[in-house]
Amino acid sequence: MSVSTAALDPSVCAPLPVLGKDVTVPLVTGGEVTYAALDYAASAPALQRVWDDVAAYAPYYGSVHRGAGYLSQLSTDLFENSRRTVAEFLGCRPEDQVVFTRSTTDSLNLLAAAIPANCQVFVYETEHHASLLPWRDAQVTYLNAPRTPGQAVETLERALADRDPYGPALVCVTGASNVTGELWPVRELAAAAHAHGARIVLDAAQLAPHHPVDIAELDVDWVAFSGHKLYAPFGSGVLAGRADWLQAAEPYLAGGGASRKVARRADGGVDVDWHTTAARHEAGSPNVIGVYSIASACKALTEAGFDNLVAREQELVSRVREGLAEVPEVQVLSLFGDDAPRVGVISFVVRGWNSSHFAAALSAEYGIGVRDGLFCAHPLVRTLLGSDPQDPGECGAPEAEPGERSLNAIRVSFGAGTPDEHIDRFLRAVAELVREGAQWKYRTEDGRCVPDRGEAPQV
Numbered sequence: 001m002s003v004s005t006a007a008l009d010p011s012v013c014a015p016l017p018v019l020g021k022d023v024t025v026p027l028v029t030g031g032e033v034t035y036a037a038l039d040y041a042a043s044a045p046a047l048q049r050v051w052d053d054v055a056a057y058a059p060y061y062g063s064v065h066r067g068a069g070y071l072s073q074l075s076t077d078l079f080e081n082s083r084r085t086v087a088e089f090l091g092c093r094p095e096d097q098v099v100f101t102r103s104t105t106d107s108l109n110l111l112a113a114a115i116p117a118n119c120q121v122f123v124y125e126t127e128h129h130a131s132l133l134p135w136r137d138a139q140v141t142y143l144n145a146p147r148t149p150g151q152a153v154e155t156l157e158r159a160l161a162d163r164d165p166y167g168p169a170l171v172c173v174t175g176a177s178n179v180t181g182e183l184w185p186v187r188e189l190a191a192a193a194h195a196h197g198a199r200i201v202l203d204a205a206q207l208a209p210h211h212p213v214d215i216a217e218l219d220v221d222w223v224a225f226s227g228h229k230l231y232a233p234f235g236s237g238v239l240a241g242r243a244d245w246l247q248a249a250e251p252y253l254a255g256g257g258a259s260r261k262v263a264r265r266a267d268g269g270v271d272v273d274w275h276t277t278a279a280r281h282e283a284g285s286p287n288v289i290g291v292y293s294i295a296s297a298c299k300a301l302t303e304a305g306f307d308n309l310v311a312r313e314q315e316l317v318s319r320v321r322e323g324l325a326e327v328p329e330v331q332v333l334s335l336f337g338d339d340a341p342r343v344g345v346i347s348f349v350v351r352g353w354n355s356s357h358f359a360a361a362l363s364a365e366y367g368i369g370v371r372d373g374l375f376c377a378h379p380l381v382r383t384l385l386g387s388d389p390q391d392p393g394e395c396g397a398p399e400a401e402p403g404e405r406s407l408n409a410i411r412v413s414f415g416a417g418t419p420d421e422h423i424d425r426f427l428r429a430v431a432e433l434v435r436e437g438a439q440w441k442y443r444t445e446d447g448r449c450v451p452d453r454g455e456a457p458q459v
Contacts, residue, residue, distance in 0.1 A: 332347070
């Protein structure tokens with residue numbers, strides 16, 4: 001998978017309008033500043049286009065699939081047209097199904113519930129917990145973190161060749177790391193999986209917002225992603241791909257919508273005829289607005305031109321990496337090395353700083369929102385930091401006080417809605433904090449590093 005280096009067209013490469021772009025936040029040192037949202041890897045701001053589309057639909061809201069009224073029929077058409085839009089966005093094959101879920105985590109848990117008995121699952125320790133943890137009822141092989149894309153493929157090939165017994169198998173891999181932003185060799189991993197009789201699911205939560213994802217081109221069996229990382233509101237996700245395992249599995253949730261026919265038996269029990277379409281795993285009243293928002297985001301990204309969006313983001317990636325490289329105290333985390341292609345997700349540590357303290361100072365003194373912690377990828381971050389797997393550390397801030405060594409990192413992430421000024425402010429803030437220190441005192445409160453409101457500035 002390559003990252004586009006197409007020449008930027010200034011007329012189409014301005015940041016896409018997003019909600020919150022003019023929101024101001026108070027600074028602990030006094031005054032206010034426009035908030036710099038640089039935590040896209042957790043949740044990207046919703047595109048203004050998406051919000052406008054949802055607002056236009058909201059007065060026509062109705063229950064889908066069950067109503068004879070005009071609004072119900074309109075909502076049903078909207079829901080099913082959204083499914084077709086997502087299928088087109090992902091390059092789905094004619095026989096593929098698009099199932100709407102709550103999130104990437106929900107999508108992968110759905111697939112985990114649908115895998116055949118005795119299926120062996122192969123997953124790298126580098127995965128986000130959403131793709132590392134759902135396989136509780138399967139025989140799981142956790143693969144060590146590779147240090148090159150080629151090593152990733154070789155590790156998988158050896159593991160698949162050595163499996164015993166030789167039966168159904170599934171490989172789960174990320175498309176872009178939520179910690180380092182590095183792109184994984186998805187097409188090569190898919191080829192290796194299929195050569196050894198295994199299937200592969202792509203966790204595209206961090207890939208789809210930054211880079212085109214084509215199921216047929218990548219030759220993966222399934223793709224999972226979340227709406228809230230694709231510039232849509234919270235609460236919706238997608239699992240798209242092959243239908244056979246999904247059709248053969250028990251419904252993910254039992255209830256209305258998943259069933260075609262329910263009848264009482266003479267012995268007093270109930271016989272159920274379940275759907276074989278995507279509806280089989282979409283029981284209950286669906287999140288129509290969430291589904292529509294995903295489809296709207298897919299359309300917006302396609303119409304904006306992914307080549308231009310990717311090219312602009314790569315310019316921002318280069319600027320951030322070059323700026324951080326000018327600060328000797330900063331260590332950028334990487335699996336595959338400096339030359340590895342990546343999306344707008346960069347994690348780092350700062351020598352002499354507790355990561356939570358540094359992130360708190362960026363927020364309180366500069367109005368910059370980043371993330372600190374282990375990013376729900378504990379094994380990977382600990383591997384990158386060279387710490388023992390048993391060292392303490394959680395998904396939030398560590399218990400360490402400001403100034404103490406922390407066993408976590410800082411993550412800056414950005415995308416199609418990020419203005420140049422946010423990147424410039426971030427790089428200036430990093431340099432100033434390292435050079436001059438924080439202007440305010442901080443303390444740990446409920447596991448978070450926060451400004452000590454009872455203390456005067458350190459100036």
